[in-house]
Amino acid sequence: MSQKNIIFLIKALVAIIVMILLMFLYNRILNLEGYAKEQENKIEEVFSDVENNLAVLELYTIYGNHLNINGYLLKDYLENITINNMSLILKEDDGQVIEYPLEYTQQEEKYEFTLSENINEGVDLNSIAQGNYYVFLKVNGTAEENNVEKYFSLDNISMYSSNEYYTLTKNNTNNKIDILFNSYLKDDEYSLDYMEITSVTCSLPEDVVDIVIDPGHGGYDGGAVYEDYEEAEFTLEYSMALKEKLESYGFKVALTREEDVYTESYGQNGRAVIPNAKKAKLVLSIHLNSTATLPVEGGVEIYAPNKANLDFAKSFANNIVNYANTKYSVNGQNRVENGVYVWTYSEQDIEDAREYAQYMGYEMYENLTTQTPYLFMIRETGGIMTKAYVDGRNTSIGNNPYYNSNITAEAYLLELGFINSQADVNNLINNKEAYINAIADAIVSNYSGLK
Numbered sequence: 479m480s481q482k483n484i485i486f487l488i489k490a491l492v493a494i495i496v497m498i499l500l501m502f503l504y505n506r507i508l509n510l511e512g513y514a515k516e517q518e519n520k521i522e523e524v525f526s527d528v529e530n531n532l533a534v535l536e537l538y539t540i541y542g543n544h545l546n547i548n549g550y551l552l553k554d555y556l557e558n559i560t561i562n563n564m565s566l567i568l569k570e571d572d573g574q575v576i577e578y579p580l581e582y583t584q585q586e587e588k589y590e591f592t593l594s595e596n597i598n599e600g601v602d603l604n605s606i607a608q609g610n611y612y613v614f615l616k617v618n619g620t621a622e623e624n625n626v627e628k629y630f631s632l633d634n635i636s637m638y639s640s641n642e643y644y645t646l647t648k649n650n651t652n653n654k655i656d657i658l659f660n661s662y663l664k665d666d667e668y669s670l671d672y673m674e675i676t677s678v679t680c681s682l683p684e685d686v687v688d689i690v691i692d693p694g695h696g697g698y699d700g701g702a703v704y705e706d707y708e709e710a711e712f713t714l715e716y717s718m719a720l721k722e723k724l725e726s727y728g729f730k731v732a733l734t735r736e737e738d739v740y741t742e743s744y745g746q747n748g749r750a751v752i753p754n755a756k757k758a759k760l761v762l763s764i765h766l767n768s769t770a771t772l773p774v775e776g777g778v779e780i781y782a783p784n785k786a787n788l789d790f791a792k793s794f795a796n797n798i799v800n801y802a803n804t805k806y807s808v809n810g811q812n813r814v815e816n817g818v819y820v821w822t823y824s825e826q827d828i829e830d831a832r833e834y835a836q837y838m839g840y841e842m843y844e845n846l847t848t849q850t851p852y853l854f855m856i857r858e859t860g861g862i863m864t865k866a867y868v869d870g871r872n873t874s875i876g877n878n879p880y881y882n883s884n885i886t887a888e889a890y891l892l893e894l895g896f897i898n899s900q901a902d903v904n905n906l907i908n909n910k911e912a913y914i915n916a917i918a919d920a921i922v923s924n925y926s927g928l929k
Contacts, residue, residue, distance in 0.1 A: 520571045521662065524612050525631075530668040531555040533615040533630040538657065538673075539597070540643055541863045542888025543759050543925070545657075546600035550588040551615060551630060559619040559626055564591055566601070567629065568611040568675065576606075577616070591615070596787045597863040598888055603655055604645050604925060606677050613673035631672035634659045638884045644680070646688050646759055646925055647728050654680040688729040689921070690753040690887065692763040692855060693717035697740030702768035704898040709766045712906060714738060716894065717764050719910060723918045732756055743854060744868055744876035750858040753887040754880040760921065763855040763891040766906075767807070768898050776899030777807035777817070781891040783856050783864050784820045784849060791818045791890060793920040801916035802909050804895065804902065821852045838874065843867040853891050861886040892917070 535549045547566065564580040578601055582591040593600035615630040645653040658674040682688075693713040695701030701709030714735070721731045734749040735741045742748045746755075753761040767779060778798045782791035795817025799805060806817040814820050823831075828846055835842045850865040851857040858866045861883035870877035880886065894913060895902030906913065 523573065524569055524571065525662055525664055525670065527627075528614060528629045528631055528664070528670065529555065530664065530670070531630060532633040532671060533591075535632040535634045535636060535673065537636045538634075538638065538884065539861075539863055540603065540657075540885040541597045541860065542886075543602060543604050543646065544594075544598055544600040545603055546593045546597065547632075548590075548592045549615075549632065550585075550590045551617070552588050554587075555630070556589075556617065556619070556628070557621070559617070559621045559628070561589065561617055561619045563618050564589070565616045565618075566593060567614040567616045568601075568606075569614060570609050570611055576611070580615075594787075596785060597783065597860070598786045598790070603643060603653075604648070606645075606653070606655065606675070608653060608677050608679055611675040611677075613675060631662075631670045633671040634673065636884075641885055643885060644682055644686050644757055647682065647730055650728060651679055652682050653677045682730055685755075686730075686757045687732045688759055689724060689731045690734065690756060690758040690761045691717045691721055691731060692734040692749050692753075692761060694763055694765040696735050696738055699740050702766055702897045704768065704903075707897050707903055709768075709897055710738065712766055712894075712897070713764045716906075716910065716913065719914050720762075720764070720917055723914050724921065727918065727922060729921075732758070742876065744858070744878050748876065748878070750854055750868075751878055751880065753859050753889070754861070754883060754885075758887045761855070761859050761887040761889045762917070763853075763889070765891060765893050766895055766897045766902075767893040768896060772898065774896045774899040774902075775805075775808050776896040776902035777805045777809075778895065779807045779809060779819050779893040780817055781812075781819045781821055781853055781856060781893070783851055783860055783889060784822055785863075788815060788818055788820075790888075790920070790924045791815075793923060794890065794892060794917060797916035797920045798892075798894065798913060801919075802905060802912040804905055807893070807896075823848055823850045823852055827852065835872070838872060840871040840873075843869075843871075855891055856889045859887050859889040864889075 533549055533551045535547060537548045539546050564582045566578045566580055568576040578593060580591045580593060582589050613632060615632065617628045619626055640658045643655045656676045660674060661669050661671050663669050695710035695713060717733055721733060724731050734752050743750050778795055780791045780795045782788055792815055812819045812821040823846060831846055832842050845865045845867055857864050858868055858878050860866060861880055863886065866878060866881040868878040869881050895906055897903060
């Protein structure tokens with residue numbers, strides 16, 4: 479074959495390849511245009527029943543694994559409708575709907591709504607399947623003896639914009655959930671702000687964990703001491719054993735300390751900062767109790783956040799008593815259930831804090847009230863939900879960068895027994911596995927379907 483013919487064949491082959499590529503790109507563009515049109519039609523269908531007026535989202539929070547919202551709807555938007563109920567709707571592109579009842583109260587010019595008055599209730603994000611969800615307020619009511627339904631999208635006026643969240647590990651996988659806020663031009667006329675939730679399968683990033691365990695005290699801070707026993711030794715031993723147990727269930731777990739060292743409360747590696755820096759869903763602070771007098775009856779005390787459903791705290795207390803053959807503490811101060819305690823600031827505590835602020839030369843914390851949790855490992859790990867306040871103004875203790883966060887870990891402080899009760903100490907020394915199993919099983923039971 480001559481060189482001229484070879485060049486001709488090469489040119490022809492190149493032309494054919496170019497033609498094939500152009501056809502492929504053309505089909506690709508058509509497919510993308512078709513997909514875009516299909517998505518546009520789906521969104522139009524999703525918003526077809528949505529009112530042109532907006533409900534107002536004043537706040538959204540995620541405490542542990544629950545999403546909660548607070549907002550209001552103006553009465554004028556309902557005209558002559560009598561409300562029977564309100565709900566939060568998560569609507570997928572394909573029209574599938576998940577519905578959550580809302581609590582609501584009637585004010586002078588508006589209806590205020592929330593998913594729950596408890597900070598650890600609402601939408602269980604662990605139960606949200608993969609998908610893309612548009613979030614609406616649904617109102618069921620009656621008007622002139624007819625049943626009516628109205629849907630409103632949510633206008634986010636809070637200081638919190640889009641954010642991300644990782645679900646607890648299940649079967650070695652997680653879902654990454656994005657909370658998004660966008661706008662949609664309906665009928666080429668009305669621009670509607672709306673909330674969107676997307677959920678996709680992922681693996682946890684290296685710096686993200688499920689659970690943080692805080693071994694109380696450490697280093698020169700030995701905690702409670704009695705005879706030859708030191709609280710910090712017990713808390714580290716128990717925390718390491720609990721970490722190992724939870725990891726056997728598939729959870730990704732971190733400790734605030736792994737050896738007998740002092741750990742700052744705040745700052746970059748502070749024990750109250752680590753849980754949220756690692757995007758944990760749960761933090762447990764492990765401690766032993768003590769009294770100034772003898773004899774001591776001993777027993778278990780579980781400290782929980784206020785304004786919370788206490789079922790999780792009760793399961794810790796009940797499991798430990800039943801598994802480890804111990805008992806509930808007889809301490810009556812701050813007790814709300816057998817073995818369950820909620821400790822908030824007293825008026826005297828607040829006055830003492832005010833005097834201390836004046837002495838140290840900084841402004842008193844604005845949100846320090848009788849609703850503020852006293853224990854810092856519960857208060858400061860819960861952000862705005864638990865009225866965290868360590869914002870750096872008191873330079874002697876450092877800063878909690880998550881004090882005003884709206885997405886935080888759920889926190890409990892576990893007083894496993896009294897160090898100056900010989901019965902408790904003997905049980906803690908000889909029956910460690912039972913304590914660990916009790917705590918781990920309470921966690922697994924609380925997160926339904928994860929075991």
